[in-house]
Amino acid sequence: MPGGRLTQQERQRIAAGLAGGLSYAEIARRLDRPTSTISREVARNGGPSGYRPQQAHRATIQRARRDTPTPLRTAGAAPSGAVEEEIIELAVRSGMPRMTARVHVDLLLSEDGRRTAAELTRRLKVSPASVSVAVNSLVQHGYVRRERDPRRRRDIYVVDDEAWYHSIVISSRQTLESAQAAMAAAEVLGLDRPVGQRLAKAGTFLERVVLDMMESADRWRPFLR
Structure with missing residues (x-):
């Protein structure tokens, strides 16, 4: 049984097997590899529906470089x-x-x-x-x-680049709900009272800031793609 890392050709055969509906065990048998090797390879590289052999091969090379011991650090560099x-x-x-x-x-x-x-x-x-x-x-x-x-x-x-966009949107929506709740409370308590005025100002401020933030996130989102 061959050992070592999977080759790019083997990864292409894995992709072909997945596309053909073969099980991990059958793909492993055809490559003369352990079934665990195939399942681990697919799981860490997009899963059965998202497996891409070229991307998987590049990712493996990058992981190998990351795991290779590095030379002594330059003075001042942080580990x-x-x-x-x-x-x-x-x-x-x-x-x-x-x-x-x-x-x-x-x-x-x-x-x-x-x-x-x-x-x-x-x-x-x-x-x-x-x-x-x-x-x-x-x-x-x-x-x-x-x-x-x-x-x-x-x-x-x-976690991917789009996560930053989604986290900003979710946080902004939650803050917007708080702003709207503050403005609603201000109307109930009375806009002619100090507490009502204070809540109205805070709610309006938060609403304007959050809407600007969401608009900015939408505008700059293409940089994450």
Whole structure:
């Protein structure tokens, strides 16, 4: 049985097998590879419906480069671990729970922006329940999207460039609801009263800022594509 990494030709045959409706086991048999090799290759590169052999091959090369020990750092350069911790601290200071920040940063710094819950649990050395709470929060706020691997019946969590747009839109909509609630409360309490005037001003300010932000996000969204 051949060992080592899959070749580009093997990846093309995997794509052809998936398109032809072959099972992982049958593809593995034809390539004389373990079934686990095929299932892992497909899962980490888009799943059965999104597998692209050329992209998968490039991603593997990039991961290999990332995993290759680097030479001694230049004086003043920060190690990757320090960079990761710095980003986590920034996220925590902005109000994100630390566990959620750790999961988010691990996804952000992954080569292909994809992890399963099991991978996150193993990499971060935390409980599955902690990962579940964190990813649910990230999905809810638009930072991460959830994909389903139908063959292995598991979720894959993905962070891509469009996530920044979606997170801004979700946050803006929530703030807009608060602004509108403030303006509605102002009318109920009376616009001739100090409390009503204060709520009306705050609601109007938030509404204008949020609408400008959403318009800006739509205008600059093409840069993420």
